Amino acid sequence: MTQPRQFVIEADGGSRGNPGPAGYGAVVIDPATGETLAEAAEYIGVATNNVAEYKGLIAGLRAAKALVPDASAGGGPRVHVRMDSKLVVEQMSGRWKIKHPDMKPLAAEAARILPASAVTYEWIPREKNKHADRLANEAMDAGKRGKQWEPSSSTAALDTPKSSVATALPPVSGPPGDAAAGAARARAALNRPQPSATPQVGWGVAPDLGAPATFVLLRHGETALTPEKRFSGSGGTDPELSATGRRQAECAAEAFAARGTVQEIVSSPLRRCRETAGAVAARLGLEVRIEEGLRETDFGAWEGLTFGEVRERHGADLDAWLASAKATPTGGGESFAEVARRVAATRDRLISHYAGRTVLVVTHVTPIKTLVRLALGAPPESLFRMELSAASVSAVAYYADGNASVRLLNDTSHLR
Secondary structure (H helix, E strand, O other): OOOOOEEEEEEEEEEOOOOEEEEEEEEEEOOOOOOEEEEEEEEEEEEOHHHHHHHHHHHHHHHHHHOOOOHHHOOOOEEEEEEOOHHHHHHHOOOOOOOOOOHHHHHHHHHHHOOHHHEEEEEOOHHHOHHHHHHHHHHHHHHHOOOOOOHHHOOHHHHOOHHHOOOOOOOOOOOOOOHHHHHHHHHHHOOOOOOOOOOOOOOOOOHHHOOOEEEEEEEOOOEOOOOOOEOOOOOOOOOOEOHHHHHHHHHHHHHHHHHOOOOEEEEOOOHHHHHHHHHHHHHHOOOEEEOHHHOOOOOHHHOOOEHHHHHHHOHHHHHHHHHOOOOOOOOOOOOHHHHHHHHHHHHHHHHHHOOOOEEEEEEOHHHHHHHHHHHHOOOHHHHHHOOOOOOOEEEEEEOOOOOEEEEEEEEOHHHO
């Protein structure tokens, strides 16, 4: 009996603006030799990252099927899909529900190309998906010139040594929980009741700026001090989330899982942020990177006090603090000017490290307000004119030309 052909598919998609000018890339590889058997790429106009990634998967599956002439007669290929999109891999494996209406028809189309028992899925880091990533970027570059991608001009294969993909396919059959069962659950997920789509926010991006580094800014959930509006910084106790705060963190995790846009997570070192970030990370299957520069202001002797208590005990110091960004709280805390320098240095480091990525930044009131203030070019006193609720979401995008765009501020819709 003839053994079915085996292929590895690597696929990717991107959007310069999310939504913005988008394209996908896919490559079919011989797992034994690492040889590239087929490439596909296309500029698809304005779309989101997730739509482009799904279209890359579809193109890869179709290319693999086309390599086997007798596929329709039951001699189709066995395929192992490798992608750096956690959303696509988890949804097509049946472990995550398919909630967004734009994703449902694309997932259904992908599931129809080959039998569920013939396809397995694996998440890989972005740096191991360079071939498909380059194809997607070539397609977007071509679209910017008003053209479509052509294989003859591609240099994508130069990014991927053959040895990195010469690997055997995992088994495609087995007990419940294997690829076949997962694909069946993925199809079933398409028929579950789905919530309404999350509206896109922000302005379009000029295609020549490239994909921005987007910071999705999540304030930590409530602690026991939050409802009482007590100063809670980095110089006193390190409170944990309250029961309400833990519920808020879970609501945020559910919302980010549904949107499928977060690719990395960084957090303040303080416990309330680490717990909030941990809830999201567990849902998305990501790791949390701790950034010391994201900690809250050190409020000195004001830690744990209400504004009224500070007014009563340290009135002159409070007046000076409200009047000047260089004034420090009583007892040697941090000034807003010092916090701004720390936060700006952390921002610049993260922008460089996560260029073109969407990063969930879990931090506190002052760092978030500072990032928004700096993005707007607003004066320090604007910090007192922004409302920022517990577990609220804000967003700032940073472009290659050095400019920034505030896309969202104090969104709490996921908590309702």
